[in-house]
Amino acid sequence: MTFKIPKGVFDILPYALPTEENWKDSHKWRYVESVIYQLCTLFGFEEIRTPIFESTELFTRSAGHTSDIVTKEMYTFLDKKNRSLSLRPEGTASVMRSLIENHLEVHRNEIKLFYIGPMFRYERQQAGRYRQHHQFGVESIGASSPISDLEVIHLLASFFQAIGLKKFSLLINTLGDISDRVRYKEALQNYLKPHYQELSEESKIRFEKNPLRILDSKDSKDQAILQEAPLLDAFIGKEARAHFEELLCQLSLYGLSFTLAPQLVRGLDYYNRTVFEFTTESGNAQNSLGGGGRYDGLLASLQGPSLPAVGFGCGLERIIRSLCLQEFSFPITKKPVLILPIEEGKNAALSLLKKLRQKGIPASYNFSEQKLKKRLQNADKEGFDYILLIGPDEIAKGICQLKHLPSSTSLELSLLELETKLSTLSDFDPCQPLLYFSELANQIRQTQKPT
Numbered sequence: 001m002t003f004k005i006p007k008g009v010f011d012i013l014p015y016a017l018p019t020e021e022n023w024k025d026s027h028k029w030r031y032v033e034s035v036i037y038q039l040c041t042l043f044g045f046e047e048i049r050t051p052i053f054e055s056t057e058l059f060t061r062s063a064g065h066t067s068d069i070v071t072k073e074m075y076t077f078l079d080k081k082n083r084s085l086s087l088r089p090e091g092t093a094s095v096m097r098s099l100i101e102n103h104l105e106v107h108r109n110e111i112k113l114f115y116i117g118p119m120f121r122y123e124r125q126q127a128g129r130y131r132q133h134h135q136f137g138v139e140s141i142g143a144s145s146p147i148s149d150l151e152v153i154h155l156l157a158s159f160f161q162a163i164g165l166k167k168f169s170l171l172i173n174t175l176g177d178i179s180d181r182v183r184y185k186e187a188l189q190n191y192l193k194p195h196y197q198e199l200s201e202e203s204k205i206r207f208e209k210n211p212l213r214i215l216d217s218k219d220s221k222d223q224a225i226l227q228e229a230p231l232l233d234a235f236i237g238k239e240a241r242a243h244f245e246e247l248l249c250q251l252s253l254y255g256l257s258f259t260l261a262p263q264l265v266r267g268l269d270y271y272n273r274t275v276f277e278f279t280t281e282s283g284n285a286q287n288s289l290g291g292g293g294r295y296d297g298l299l300a301s302l303q304g305p306s307l308p309a310v311g312f313g314c315g316l317e318r319i320i321r322s323l324c325l326q327e328f329s330f331p332i333t334k335k336p337v338l339i340l341p342i343e344e345g346k347n348a349a350l351s352l353l354k355k356l357r358q359k360g361i362p363a364s365y366n367f368s369e370q371k372l373k374k375r376l377q378n379a380d381k382e383g384f385d386y387i388l389l390i391g392p393d394e395i396a397k398g399i400c401q402l403k404h405l406p407s408s409t410s411l412e413l414s415l416l417e418l419e420t421k422l423s424t425l426s427d428f429d430p431c432q433p434l435l436y437f438s439e440l441a442n443q444i445r446q447t448q449k450p451t
C-alpha cells in the first residue's frame with residue numbers, strides 16, 4: 001500500500017516542486033518567517049508558542065457557538081479519558097488561555113505577543129483554503145487606545161512591505177460596542193423578516209443565531225436584499241465612534257491608506273469596535289491575506305482579567321503565493337561549498353569539512369564511488385557553486401582545487417593558506433549570520449591566480 005497525503009494539506013519542500021506550486025518552497029517560507037522575527041523584534045512583540053490542541057470548549061466559547069469555525073470546521077476528538085479536544089482553528093483563543101493560566105499580565109503592563117504556527121479547519125478544498133494553514137498572528141493586550149489598533153495594523157502593513165508584497169489594500173470597519181450591536185441586530189432582523197423566504201439557506205440559519213453574519217454572505221440574492229438594509233454605522237455609540245475616528249485619523253497621519261468597509265463583520269464572534277482585513281488580487285475568491293480587530297471582552301468572558309485587546313492573524317500560504325504570483329525574486333539561499341575527495345584525499349577532506357563547519361561556513365560532501373566527471377555533473381545539476389577537490393595529487397602538492405561551477409573557473413589553493421585563513425575566523429556563533437564560503441574564496445582568489 002502506498003500512502004498519500006490527506007486532502008487539503010501539503011508538504012513544504014526544498015526542491016522538486018512544479019512551477020505552479022513553487023510557493024511551497026521551504027526557502028521561501030524561511031525568508032518570510034525570518035522577516036517576521038526581525039519585524040516583531042523591531043515592534044517589541046515577544047514570541048508565544050501554544051499547543052496545537054486545546055479543550056474544545058475554549059474554541060466554542062471564544063469563536064462563538066454559531067460561527068462557521070465551530071459549527072462546521074473544527075477537528076474535534078475524544079482522548080483516551082473521553083475529554084473533548086480540538087485542533088486549534090485559530091490562535092487568539094489559545095493565547096488568551098495561556099495568558100490567563102500563566103498570569104502573563106502580572107509581568108507586563110502591555111502584553112505584546114506574536115506567534116507563527118499551523119491552524120486546522122475542515123474547509124472545502126480549493127486554492128487558498130487548506131485544512132492545515134499557517135498563521136502569523138499578534139495579540140496586543142492591555143491598552144484600549146486606538147493607538148494600539150494603529151500599531152498592529154501598521155505592523156501587518158510593514159510586514160507586507162518588508163517581504164516585498166506589492167498589491168494589498170486595507171479594509172476597515174467598526175462594529176461598535178456590544179450594546180450598539182444588540183440594537184443593530186434587532187433592526188436588521190426587523191428589516192430582513194419580510195425577505196426571510198428569499199434568503200439563501202445559510203442566511204436563513206444565520207437569521208436567528210447571528211444575523212450580522214448575513215452581511216458577509218457571498219450569495220448575490222442576499223446581497224441584493226441587503227442593499228436597503230439599515231447600516232450598522234447608524235447604531236454606533238459615541239465612544240466607539242470617537243475611537244474609530246481617532247484611529248482613522250492616526251492611520252492617515254501614518255500614511256496608511258484604507259477603504260471603509262461597512263459590510264465587514266468578520267467570522268469570529270469575539271470582536272468589538274475595530275475590525276480590519278488586508279486583501280489582494282489573488283485570482284481566486286480567497287483574497288483575504290489577513291485580518292483582525294479589537295476584542296475587549298474576550299479575556300473576561302474566559303474568566304481572565306478584564307483587559308482590552310487587539311490583534312490580527314494572516315495566512316502565510318496566501319501571502320507566499322501572492323509573492324510568487326507577482327514574480328517576486330526571493331533572496332537566493334546559497335548552497336554549501338561541496339567537498340569532493342578523490343581516493344586518499346578522504347582524511348584531508350573530512351578534516352577540512354569539520355573546520356569549515358566550525359567556522360560557520362556551510363559545507364557538504366560527496367564521498368561517492370562514481371567517476372569524478374559524473375560527480376561534478378551531479379554537483380552542477382544540484383546547483384552547487386563552489387567545489388573543493390582533494391585527491392592524491394593535490395595532497396602531494398599541499399593544495400586543493402577550488403572550482404567555481406557557474407563561471408567554469410578553477411584555481412589551486414594552498415591547503416596551508418586556506419587553513420591559516422580559516423584560523424583567523426572566530427568559531428561559529430549560531431547567533432550570528434553565517435559566513436559564506438564565497439567571501440572566503442574571494443579573499444583567497446585575490447591572492448592567487450586562476451590556473
Ligand code: HAM
Nearest residue numbers: 090092129130133288289290291292311312313314315
Ligand atoms: P481569520 O480571519 O479567521 O482570523 O484568519 C486569519 C487569516 O488566516 C485569514 O485572513 C487567511 O489569510 C488565513 N486563513 C484562514 N483560514 C484559512 C484556510 N483554511 N486556508 C488558508 N488560509 C486561511 C483569525 O484566525 C483571528 N484569530 C485573527 C485575529 C487575531 N484576530 C485578533 N487576533
